[in-house]
Amino acid sequence: MSKMWAGRTEGVTSSLADDFNSSIRFDQRMYREDITGSMAHAGMLGATGIITEDESDKLIDGLSEILSDIDSGKLPINPDCEDIHMFVEEVLTSRLGDLGKKLHTARSRNDQVALDTRMYTRSEITSIQEKLISLCEAVIDKAEEYKDYVMPGYTHLQRAQPITFGHQLMCYVEMLGRDIARLSDAKVRVNVSPIGSCALAGTTYHTDRGYEANKLGFDSVSGNSIDGVSDRDFVCETLSDLSIIMMHLSRFSEEIVLWSSWEFKFVELSDSFTTGSSIMPQKKNPDMAELVRGKTGRVYGDLITILTVLKGLPLAYNKDMQEDKECLFDGIDTVKMCLDVFTGMVSSMKANRENMLLAAQKGFINATDLADYLVRKGLPFRSAYKISGRIVAKCIETGKVLETMTIDEYKEFSELFESDLYQEIDLKNCVDKRISEGGTSVSSVEKQIAQAKERISNLKKGLELK
Numbered sequence: 001m002s003k004m005w006a007g008r009t010e011g012v013t014s015s016l017a018d019d020f021n022s023s024i025r026f027d028q029r030m031y032r033e034d035i036t037g038s039m040a041h042a043g044m045l046g047a048t049g050i051i052t053e054d055e056s057d058k059l060i061d062g063l064s065e066i067l068s069d070i071d072s073g074k075l076p077i078n079p080d081c082e083d084i085h086m087f088v089e090e091v092l093t094s095r096l097g098d099l100g101k102k103l104h105t106a107r108s109r110n111d112q113v114a115l116d117t118r119m120y121t122r123s124e125i126t127s128i129q130e131k132l133i134s135l136c137e138a139v140i141d142k143a144e145e146y147k148d149y150v151m152p153g154y155t156h157l158q159r160a161q162p163i164t165f166g167h168q169l170m171c172y173v174e175m176l177g178r179d180i181a182r183l184s185d186a187k188v189r190v191n192v193s194p195i196g197s198c199a200l201a202g203t204t205y206h207t208d209r210g211y212e213a214n215k216l217g218f219d220s221v222s223g224n225s226i227d228g229v230s231d232r233d234f235v236c237e238t239l240s241d242l243s244i245i246m247m248h249l250s251r252f253s254e255e256i257v258l259w260s261s262w263e264f265k266f267v268e269l270s271d272s273f274t275t276g277s278s279i280m281p282q283k284k285n286p287d288m289a290e291l292v293r294g295k296t297g298r299v300y301g302d303l304i305t306i307l308t309v310l311k312g313l314p315l316a317y318n319k320d321m322q323e324d325k326e327c328l329f330d331g332i333d334t335v336k337m338c339l340d341v342f343t344g345m346v347s348s349m350k351a352n353r354e355n356m357l358l359a360a361q362k363g364f365i366n367a368t369d370l371a372d373y374l375v376r377k378g379l380p381f382r383s384a385y386k387i388s389g390r391i392v393a394k395c396i397e398t399g400k401v402l403e404t405m406t407i408d409e410y411k412e413f414s415e416l417f418e419s420d421l422y423q424e425i426d427l428k429n430c431v432d433k434r435i436s437e438g439g440t441s442v443s444s445v446e447k448q449i450a451q452a453k454e455r456i457s458n459l460k461k462g463l464e465l466k
């Protein structure tokens, strides 16, 4: 069949070239954006007198019917069309005759595809933000439940200082909060209307770009028509933000994998978010966390794809840019799926208070508190640090822990030790003393939870969520 763009050539291409060139397989998911974008364009053509009001109304009605026919399944999308833009225009023309051919006045597929992709990205960003909020809420719930569970905090994956599980969980809420904010920042740059840039140079018609931007809920209109059709920074930026989200989920996943191992046994994942082994009957595997960790590589790949596609492209539109969509869609789909699964996994996860405490008791994680005790008795920190280090070495040699050393044994290291030291190195007390802002004490974690809840309720208002 001859193409709509036949003219300069016969418009007959080999089926091999057709398959290679076509994007309808993946860009059909933007049919809603394409049609609403076209409705705004038809409205502008009528409002500016480029076509008559009556023609404009008929085009808008025709487009609106196409939209509801696709929605209802009455109109299947033809996979043989080159792309979704051509499909909609072809159906419109088959239904309205010559009038349908007027829709493409004062625009090009170049600004049309940029418009559709921006509209699609904008709404997906909001949906990802909603999912991030749900995950934050699930993590906050757990932090509240486990705010006084004492566990070892780690550096270098070595037991470092006692913390609460609630404190550790709230760390992820901070990360996810930045992810939400980052997406809001990206949305500012996504939400710029390119329509009216036309092929690249603008148009001779007296169009009203503000009209279309306004109808479609854009904050502004792109300032340069070449940039309007060439820019895919917003795809790079969105995929960067999605990569950072995945990096955060991947770190969280890694901890969940560790915590649910027999070596740690800090948490137990629910049966509904774990799998068994086909050969080893004892296995309960954290596949969901592992898959999220694995899919992080995939989203990084999506980012690298678009960066590499754009690198070295001359202005303005090049067909290479059609490669922007599969990586964008894949990144969006992957992140949404990961967030849903992660939220379910976290909400149904249970922490084990005894095992956390047991681990906390074994690693001399109150040695800093022992040194601080001597500092309070008048020693400079470096000297106190050295004495505490020697005491730890002695404990390791004799198979003791700081709590089981007698006061006489302590006095061999310093006369400053009195029996009140035991209170100072009590793990629960070590946690409760850390009342500094953002610290690990229960009171401080409670503050973090309250602040996070407030931030989330403000965010929900901003996103117009219930």
Ligand code: ARG
Pocket: 023, 027, 082, 083, 109, 110, 113, 317, 319, 321, 322, 323
């Ligand atoms: N399917 C194309 C894309 O996704 C639409 C734009 C085509 N423009 C063109 N001049 N061939 O990029």
